[in-house]
Amino acid sequence: MTDTAIHATPPEATGAPGSVDLAALARETGVPDVLDELERDLVGLAPVKARIRDIAALLLVDRGRRLVGLPAEPPSLHMCFTGNPGTGKTTVAMRMAEILHRLGYVRKGHLIAVTRDDLVGQYIGHTAPKTREVLKRAMGGVLFVDEAYYLYRPENERDYGQEAIEILLQVMENQRDDLVVILAGYKDRMDTFFQSNPGMASRIAHHIDFPDYGADELYSISGLMLAKMGYRLAPDAQDAMREYIARRIAQPHFANARSIRNALDRARLRQASRLVAATGRSVSRDDLATLTAADIRASRVFDA
């Protein structure tokens, strides 16, 4: 996706143009807008964004190749997202459906999010129709399998998960242009999953690792979340929030952005109680939208 046009020898007698302006093509499809939006709305995640930019470039070049009459085999875009809880795997998957749709890779651009329960049946002969049902729904869009490693249960050799995996593999291979499959899960468990299902590993071209967020990134995320909910932090609450994040990271069961969301939800509860308890004066618009330092500092995190 650079400003240079590519030049190709036109094939005889097809009348295809000899060159194509990729930048114009990019503008036409709205790809730069999608990428800008991604940059704006998602904090951090540099490797993820880089990979999405690569994919966007490839799809654009493919489109250019088709215009000049070169063969353009659609690439395999099945992906695997690994990372710790709350690193944005589901959020990015939702985005991915929209991005691939805008790039013209999937036809409808909807996302079907499923887990083991939606794919694997209860008794013999139940799994195949169930999995196929889900695949049919996902066609033309993206199928997101959350916690995909649960599909394979090595401790039970009669587990029906294997059957679901086989059907999934078959459709991933044969109907590549009908749907994109994204598997997601924690890094170590996905690695074991792929070790026991080598067929799956080789059919997934893109393994993307979601890094943990740093404290600054988490602070920006909290800002974005609050803006979306229509709240803002009072000046002293901003420091409290930074301190909260620094303390929370060090504690067990830290789930990145999800922990931040929970913290904000609890702060909203405290703000609500504070406003309701403060009788005797009317509450201004400002009061309703502001979280104070006290709302945040009341958290258990500060006790330790």
Place this chain on the structure above:
Amino acid sequence: MRITQGTFSFLPDLTDAEIAAQIDYALRQGWSVSVEHTDDPHPRNVYWEMWGMPMFDLKDAAGAMMEIKACRRTFPSHYVKVNAFEATQGWESTRLSFIVQRPAAEPGFRVVRQEVAGRAVRYTVESYAVDRPEGSRY
């Protein structure tokens, strides 16, 4: 005798791309698509065998095409049709129905005339194919 039932039946057989385009149209209208097959294409036989459940939440024709192909593979010499059902109140019925596969040879129908009291005649339309038992008709 070429059977003409449902939409497009006076046209040459639709290609898969054309079938997919029609299904996409139906899905855009919010109709749900189902696949049915039979070896008894009598015009009054409205109960064809269902090939799986109607597909209520499809977004794209690829899913329905997958089922059509599976049905053709299993019953290579049956009639296969696609129905599109509209569930909105007031319609609640099939909006579009067309044949997507027919057997290579279609023997057609004969008219049976039965003389009854008072020299009146009763007419019956019978498919030559149903002379043979179910499963060996085509």
